[in-house]
Amino acid sequence: MRKHYLIEVAQNDQLVVFCPPSILKEKKLTRIVFGSRSIEVDFIPHPDQNDRISISRKIQDALRFPSFNIPLHVFFDNQSLIIGPLVGIFTAGFTSLPLEPIGDRTEFFSKLLSVNKMVGAQAFIFGEQHIDWEQGTIEGFFYQNQGWEKVEVPFPNVIYDRLPNRRSENSPRSIKVRERLQREYLIPWYNPGFFNKLDIHDRLIQDETVAHFLPDTLPFTSFSSIETMLSNYGHVFIKPKNGSLGLGVHQVIYDKYSDDYFCRYQDSSGVNRLRKFSSLERLMETVFANQSLDSMLVQQGIHLLRSESRPIDFRVHTNKDDLGNWHVSALAAKLAGLGSVTTHARSGGDIKTIEELFSNEVCTLYKEKLSNAALLLSQSLDRHVEGIIGEIGFDLGIDRCGDVWLFEANSKPGRTIFTHPELKEFDLLTRKLSIAFAVFLTEQSLLSPEELFK
Template sequence: MYKPTIGILTWREGTTFKEPEYFRQLLRAGRRLGAAVFLFSPGDVNVKSKKVKGIFLSSEDKWASRWFRWPDVVIDRYWYTQKPIFKEYVAFRKQPHFLYANSRFANKWRAHEVLYNDENMRKWLPETYLYTSQQRKLLEMLRRHQVIYLKPINGTGGRGILRIDQQNGYYRMLGRDKNRNKKAAVARDASSLTLRVKRWIGRDKYLLQQGLDLGLLRDRSVDIRLLIQKDGSGEWKVTGMGVRVGPENSATANLHGGGKAVEAKPFLASHFGEEKADEIIRECHQLAHQTASTVEGHFGRMMELGLDIGIDVIGRVWLIEINPKPGRDIFREMGQPDLYKLAVQRPLQFALFLTSQQTPDGQWVWSGAELQTKQRPAKQMAKFRQY
């Protein structure tokens, strides 16, 4: 009996993975859906024999390995790393070996350019520049905005983010280093500030971004994580959303950095009332669908996006960041196991949908929606100022 085969492209060393618990849940879900699902890295692929050495869960629920036939669909779950192996992944990903459920994305600056070039997106975007260590733009932003952020263009999980504000003539800095450790410092003048920023950034590339007044809770960062995914019929659906509340005096609200998750509707209603909370949630859904459309229209087929959304003190909605390979632990943190299960299943359901669109000779049958996605805008991207 034919069983669809789905490969999950990721980094691995033996049976050591970046996301072991998530992958366990993913492979178990694949088994329930009747698919053969396995994990592999670029070095596991034998192009000549059209086979892949995959890691899977045995009937005893333990990691095991064997050779699999060429997968019908591959889900790319390879995360960015500064190690040389990432360059090998990029070169591998450019080869037309597989039908991928999700296209490669871009760094945060390139993503911002794409979104800003769509007039439908601009109302949700904070003022953002590529930072190149020029004191003038840093101080200009601090004069215009009460708070600013410096973010590594390839950072994840809140690593490397620095928050700067002015208090009583001084500059207060809060951040998390590359190991997510909290850091705090005070600069007495502009020269001291720029020196500290230069040391913080090092040789990495950073964004300079307008800070938002998200102080719905005193001395805590608050944002919304929304997950939008394609379902088993290839349609974008908002799976769910929740509010992340960061620890006291933290620059971020990430769960991995000690943040907590609470349900969105009760939290928003407690601050804005029921009617305004419903309005904010509807706008967050609208933002999610527009973001998915814009991203997919430029980068090609996607299957899921995690959106970090800020709600300021007057209830205005802002898009802070996009994650093309999002986590889904927020649903477990909120005590919503059914939503977590759905969030795990949907990428596989979409992958199975893709297998159903292939002809017997492996050719892809493009639907109308996918044809629109495949076509890249002919208009060149606008040039952006870089500071």
């Protein structure tokens, strides 16, 4: 069990750190480090405290250490004592509004940073415009005492990527920041990159431990490939390779008795539509008239469990903890809206706990199946996807035979399920774990940097 130490600032200018005697019995220390800043100091046993470290104002200024009264972890590297971790959360979409510095995502970030004391970390928000490369500092946004405060701090130990969309992720400025901080400063950067559905499928299908969870999935190449899948499965989903929030998803159904084709989708005005066509060619020409089919994939339709005639799928969150181990951190059921092709709330979907839908025995069985699948899939993605992954949101389904299927993996999962009052504790758990993982990465960057940057 790692121990947290309160870092207090004494009102003197000596280059002296008062440290718990238990630490000094084991270590010979000459430097104190915070983020990318360090200073040579003398270490003296704290006369009467074993749970805190005392630094002077002079050391505080040299380290750019914000005094927020948060107990922090300590790490050791050679003769240095490292306090932290200092966690930078990289994002975009900042505003000039003091009460809403990150626009409509301000509430999410304030809740995320509210776990600092529980985790023992100093976490802050920043964008590329807040970096001073010459000084090696960042003007960070900290959430303290129910309000936002801007503080200049050193470069962090770890960076957590929370860019909001693919456009901001692919901007040249964001790419330059990520590459420079990783390459020149060797700062671990976790959760980079939105997943591409087809790329994820192609990587996972090669892993025999998880391949059975994957529905048949192909890039759109021709009408004949869709006809073949319709013949095999009765219905298919056509969706964007890089889509999110259920946007652009179409269900195509073939009725072999009437020889008709049906397409269920949400139109540009947000209305759920079901249209009938005499041929697949006519359907594609009409519904996809203004869309690039090269950017779409075709996926096997699954006959899902239903409640009140509405299909059910499941959102399962997994997170790594401060030891680098995967955990299932949240699980919820989602019911499709009436006439909707997806279970998203924007299409009329409803969020339920799994206990609301099934008996105790069935609930236990499904939880076990979904959790086992999510952990296996998390470990597989960890092995087969570049970069450091700390959290994943899975959209999973269970068919009428009780088999689990993966529909989508999200590297930056949404948090709509946590609007359900029974899922608040899981909301807190996922936030705690997403910051706690930075503790593990900080330790690994000291002990085994070659593993992080191989």
